[in-house]
Amino acid sequence: MVPSKLIRHLKTKHSPYSGKNKDFFQRILSQNKKQKHFMKSTFTVSEKAVEASYHVAKLIARQKKPHNIGEELIKPACLEVVGLMLGQKEAEEVRKVSLSAETIKRRIGDMSEDLLETLLNKLKTSGKFSLQTDETTDIKKQAQLLAVVRFVDDNAIAEEYLFCIELPERTTGQDIFRVTNEFFTANGIYWSDCINLCTDGASAMLGKGKGFATLAKQQNPAIQVTHCCIHREALMTKVLPEELSKAIKPALTL
Incomplete structure (x- = not known):
């Protein structure tokens, strides 16, 4: 877009910012980049927490342990180990992993449905x-x-x-x-x-x-x-x- 049209767009659509200097817009751009990086980092941590929850649920199912063992034993043990070995900041990341009895039950159900769907697809292919x-x-x-x-x-x-x-x-x-x-x-x-x-x-x-x-x-x-x-x-x-x-x-x- 040509400069004249950009200026017109700024004055008509964003009039409160029309008198701002270049430093103001560079500062806003920097803030937006930081916010985008923060959101991406938070989303990645959330994905890892869900994945870790599924892995723990699989271990509980394989060992035929009660579902509440995740919240009552496994998670506290992980917090203690990570806190002592790596530090409290890393332990707080572990705390984000949901291991309640209802969550473990839901995770096991999800994995069971996925295994059945995979098996049925193989049967139909065979x-x-x-x-x-x-x-x-x-x-x-x-x-x-x-x-x-x-x-x-x-x-x-x-x-x-x-x-x-x-x-x-x-x-x-x-x-x-x-x-x-x-x-x-x-x-x-x-x-x-x-x-x-x-x-x-x-x-x-x-x-x-x-x-x-x-x-x-x-x-x-x-x-x-x-x-x-x-x-x-x-x-x-x-x-x-x-x-x-x-x-x-x-x-x-x-």
């Missing part, structure tokens, strides 16, 4: 997969349905945990199929892509009329049903002679 399911009971005597999938991922066989869903009513083959089918439908997984189903020998799984495997084959008759090898080994150990049983049981617990 096209075909095999499914292994088992029903178990937790410490509260509540039935839980676990599922593991195997598929080809980058020319290698991958085996990943798919879900663990509470069975709210009974543990019949129909209930197990309903829970699994609802998960498949909600996440865009098709029975036509399942080529193998591995279960134990329970009637709820292999029953001819209403077993889980029977209902799954109604959705895709091409599914091959196999008996879990680990379950066969567990059954075998029940009838082994005592001298052989002592040798093989430690191996089964690894």
